[in-house]
Amino acid sequence: MVINSKTSLQEVLEIIKKEGKTVGLVPTMGALHDGHLSLINFAYSYCDTVVVSIFVNPTQFNNASDLEKYPRNVNNDAGFLKQHNSKTIIFTPDVSDIYNDKVEAESFDFGSYVDFMEGEFRVGHFDGVGSVLKRLFDIVKPDKAFFGEKxxxxxxxxxxxxxxxxxxxxxxxxxxxxxxxxxxxxSRNFRLTDSELKVAELIYKALSKAKKMFDNNSIKEIENEIVNMFKDEPAFELEYFSIVKENDLIPTKIKEPKQNYRAFIAAFLGEVRLIDNMALNY
Structure with missing residues (x-):
């Protein structure tokens, strides 16, 4: 079922909720792939009904070219979901449904969560994310919402x-x-050639290397190793590699006991920017 307006969606969800069914939300920007399908299946393990929103949010792009090149094909996305799970509700709002007449991001105080990594290199990005999700939560009123750890x-x-x-x-x-x-x-993987997809495996190899080194090496040694791995692959341009404490997402140089650490990485492969992360000590 594809629903284009928030009024129609709310009418459908009101009936579902009156039946005592739980509603899950999987927010997406479309270009759906197996990763999204994994999220949707995960959501069904918690909820009776799942709404997948497809909305390319203009306020979270700080690069106009990135917004323009972002893949859009709602018909393909609907066909993909129908093939795998026909009962999923697809919500494809217009910009006016989300932002009315004022397409701009609100400001939020996310603290140290946005001071580094994506927050540092994509200034204002998370205000855009917060703005659209706040509105989607208000429209759908889901019991639970699902987000990938990528x-x-x-x-x-x-x-x-x-x-x-x-x-x-x-x-x-x-x-x-x-x-x-x-x-x-x-979704950015769609912009990579077959040969570039092979090269892109370096990101996972680098994170796995950091995890393997974490117990017996200093953070500085790990950082040097990862930087050198990318220097050996000229097709890649490493933007950042950071090891942070999960509780505050602040990059650290010293390992402390009883803390969970995670490595984050961003790199350009040609014009395509890829990100990933991995838990290091659990």
Missing amino acids: DFQQLMVVKKLVKITDQDVEIIGCPTSRNEFGLAQS
Whole structure:
């Protein structure tokens, strides 16, 4: 079922909720792939009904070219979901449904969650994410919303968002879906050639190397090793590699006891920017 307006969606969901059924939301920007399907299947393990929103959010792109090149094909996305799970509700709102007449991002105080990594290199990005999700949560009023751990920084931001806005929705993180070589599933992968997809495996290899080294090497040694791995692959341009404490997402140089650490990476392969992350000590 494809629904284009928020009024129609709310009418359908009102009936579902009156029947005592739980509703899950999987927010997407389309270009659906197996990673999204993994999220949707995960959502069905918690909820009776799942809404998949498809909306390319203009306020979270700080690069106009990225927004223009982002793949869009709602018919393909609907066909993909119908093939795998025909009962899923697809919500494809217009910009006016989300932002009315004022297409701009709100400002949120996400604290240290947005000071580094994506927040540093994509200034304002998370205000855009928060703005669209706040509105989607208001429209759908889901019991639970599901986000992949590939965007772990975003996951932490969204959990902070619902505290700031006091919205009654549980945020659930889902394991990263990867291909057979470890590359995280992403809509941006569609822009890579077959040979570039092979090169892109370096991201997973680098994260796995960092995890393997974590117990017996200093953070500086790990960082040097990862930087050198990318220097040996000229097709890649490493933007950042950071090891952070999960509780605050602040890059650290010293390992502390009883802390969970995670490595984050962003790199350009040609014009395509890829990100990923991995838990290091659990």
